[in-house]
Amino acid sequence: MAERTVVRQRPAAPGATPSRTGLARALLRTARPRQWVKNTLVVAAPAAAGELFTPRALTQLPLVFALFTACAAAVYLVNDARDAEADRAHPVKRHRPVAAGQVPVPVAYAVGGTLAVIAPATAAWLCPPQAAALLTAYLGLQLAYCVSLKHVLVVDLAVVTTGFLMRAMIGGLALGIPLSRWFLITTGFGALFMVAAKRYSEAVQMAGRAGATRALLTEYTAGYLRFVWQLAAGVAVLGYCLWALEEGGVPSTSLLPWRQLSMVAFILAVLRYAVFADRGTAGEPEDVVLRDRALTLIGVVWLAMYGLAVADW
Incomplete structure (x- = not known):
């Protein structure tokens, strides 16, 4: 053969x-x-x-x-x-x-x-x-x-957020x-929240594994990165709430106050995302959102409420 x-x-x-x-x-x-x-x-x-x-x-x-x-x-x-x-x-x-x-x-x-x-x-x-x-x-x-x-240090977080x-x-x-000033505040600090949460997750997952992560990450402490994402989440929520509760503009003609109600969905989304940040599993933002059904559902509800609020504004 x-x-x-x-x-x-x-x-x-x-x-x-x-x-x-x-x-x-x-x-x-x-x-x-x-x-x-x-x-x-x-x-x-x-x-x-x-x-x-x-x-x-x-x-x-x-x-x-x-x-x-x-x-x-x-x-x-x-x-x-x-x-x-x-x-x-x-x-x-x-x-x-x-x-x-x-x-x-x-x-x-x-x-x-x-x-x-x-x-x-x-x-x-x-x-x-x-x-x-x-x-x-x-x-x-x-x-x-x-x-x-x-x-x-810190500048890298600022650049990615920017x-x-x-x-x-x-x-x-x-x-x-x-x-809008509220748009800029909410978007900026919302981005910082996700960036810092991702860095925190990398620090938690790669702790003690030399060569497996970016060099700069070893210079941050997990406590500092936790402080950053918690601070950013709080400011983002505050900025959004101030927008939702702001007086003025065209009087609402809808049956429900969608603008104010959208705060509930926004805060729930931030709190749900923070669960993954706290566990050290908040990697790429798109992966976190798309892989968690509850977070995806909250996001869809928020988009619907926000859309109705903008249409009625």
């Missing part, structure tokens, strides 16, 4: 040249498609103002979503190219396409740099000046984070919608 020869494929080694199809897929993975859901925050300000479905919103919001996604992809590519060597020594990050050799470092830099030029240029051409300036500032801030700011806030602001700037 003739002997059969079995050829086994080996994973690409750093420096190997992948196929074009494989390279395209690896570049897409490096751009973190799962993280793109965060860019849906661009609809926050128009939704809060009741202008989500105007003709201008239907054209501008998809554009700013795409531009924010391009900027975020540029940052991820540059970040992974810079950290390729360190990621290869990490038990999880070594599977990232750049660290695994599926995307050559020069290619990651080239594609990231191209996106970093094209996105702001397109924004300057097609978006209002304020929105284009905010997008450019976001890109510059995130690239600075990749280079050095992620190694600075990124969420900028996403929430750009939709309003693109449509010329004034941004």
